[in-house]
Amino acid sequence: MTNKKQISGSRYVRSLRYALYCMSHPLDGFWDLTHEKRGSLAAANTILLLTLLARILKLPFTSFLFLQVNWEKINIFLYLASVLFPLALWCVGNWGLTTLFEGKGRLDQIYMATCYAMTPYPLIQLPLILLSNIVTQEEGQFYMVLGGFSLLWAALLILAAMMEIHEYRLGKTVLFTVGTLFAMLVMIFILLLFFSMISQGIAYFVSLGREIIFRM
Amino acid sequence: MGKRMKRLGTAAVCLLLAAGSPTTVRAEEGYTYNYSYWGEVQASPDAYRVSQVVTSSALGLDVNLKTPEGLFVSGDRIWLCDTGNSRILEIQAEDSGTLSLVRSIDSFHGPDKDEAFAAPTDVAVGEDGCLYVCDRDGQRIVKLDGEGNLLQEFTKPKDANFDQDLAFQPEKLAVDSAGRVYCVAVNVNKGLIKFEADGSFSGFVGAAKVTYDLADYLWKKIATSAQRGQMESFVPTEYDNLYMDEDGFIYTCTGNVTAADLDSGAADAVRRLNMMGNDILVRNGEWPVLGDLEWEEGGGYKGPSLMQDITAMENDIYAALDRVRGRLFVYDDQGRLLFAFGGNGSLDGHFKEPSALEHMGRNLLVLDALAGSLTVFTPTEYGTLIFDAMDQFQAGDYARSGETWEQVLELNGNYDLAYIGIGRALMRQGQYGEAMEYFRLKWDDENYSRAFKQYRKEWVEDHIFLIFGAAAVVLCVPLAAGKLRGIRREIDTAEIFQK
Incomplete structure (x- = not known):
């Protein structure tokens, strides 16, 4: 029993360490991630948590030269949703679209690969918090460039990840990435429509009830 | 015994009343305020209080002031344009602070006969002691000597640059040390009209730049002429007023601005022009120099502040007068708001139709065209400390400046500039670590970086x-x-x- 636990623990550590390999060898790495089952959902969740942690730690610990936080206006849940909500939309949108066009990735695999592709963000942003506190405004360019670099790297990794798990060519991947972004917009539109319809519907019955009470 | 008790009781009641009533007269809440780093209104102690409101009766005049529009101060003398009565009042400020009338000028000696003013709107005194008057309805600027003899007339420029169909109606003027006259005239939007000392027209200065984007331009190209007439035309804004500071730079202000232009930075409410007519106003504040930041409707007024007049004091501190909400905005040399105060109404310190702003030393004078009164503001202890602190810093007395800012901070713990002032004083004294803390608290990134650079250098050398x-x-x-x-x-x- 303990032996089995140790093995699963080491598998978790191995799959987490595999994220570093994916970062530097995206094409090979993301292929093996699903096809050789070298990734795990637990590791993907860890990377996502680290990303959220980096986002949160940024707020109080980045030097005010680069990030001015108005604490009265911060809602930590909305702030975290700014990562989680697009991520959920992306996974669902991508899965919905690629299943129709011979994409080999399943929903959990898309989620896992996307999380793995986010590795550069916490890896660069966390040390950047330290860096921001030892540079002046003029040297801030380093901070800006590195921050932008982490986002660009993650974006390229997501592209590579989608390419490998769906077994697509580059052109098709780019096409379906744009398609997914469009699908995300459509979903947001439908959600907004849905919520406004529901609230209008409720408002109708509420006013109907009020009228009846008023007449009685 | 009973009588004695009663008396004691009365005395106790009196004492209680005395203790309960405030020793100083408090102005209304929110009369003076400032904006925080985040652009939120922060109440502040009064920096200025009304010391007197002067009307015609206080000056011993029979006829009330009628739409007075122009004000000029030189030394302890005030010149006031009583536009509606076509006269100019010369007023002396005594050491005690009371204002007394020296003379009322309603006519002057022309070459042939005595002439009268026709709606004088502004007045200035040159270095040579001559009086320059904008005689608006007389369509000229007249230069008078001390005895009231007409020395010179500045009339409509006979120049192709000046629209000859337009009547020349000078509204506001300023005179430099060489006797050159700069004036703002009705319906002239090419800038300030500049006359040489000999009376010749030498061109326009500081025309506001015309800005429009590509979309506007394309729309104009495809629109019919009728549609084009409906659109706003691309014309530079007219100046409303000007003030020549002691260094010879001209502060201008304009109320001919739209909210959209101010928002996008296409229009400036306040400018400082050099000899070339270029804008050299320092805008290092967190917020642009445009008066109120909140433009939503409130108290029956809405939209941005529209600047009616401007005046520059010591250390490049300047004050602008908003005619919409009747407020004064005082800025420092870096374009940071020191404090704002005032309002519309009939209480002292409030205006009905503020028309002109001047300063005498640190006192501010505001002319009200509708009320026909001159309000004199004197700085409070709080205002004086702020001015002193800036003065000491400019003079290089950093330690004392820091101490003065500490005193300001005791009176107003929300005052951002006090923190930054203390930080700057500390930085000059080489206490970089402490300075950084003060800058960090009030989000001053530039000064923080400067202090941090030195702090880091010292830290590296020590370690x-x-x-x-x-x-x-x-x-x-x-x-x-x-x-x-x-x-x-x-x-x-x-x-x-x-x-």
């Missing part, structure tokens, strides 16, 4: 051995570890032990 030590450890430990591992492997694989 140079530690840094080298750490670097050595970081470099040597893996090396040593690698070496050890190599030795161990050699031992492990040595043939002696293989057997």
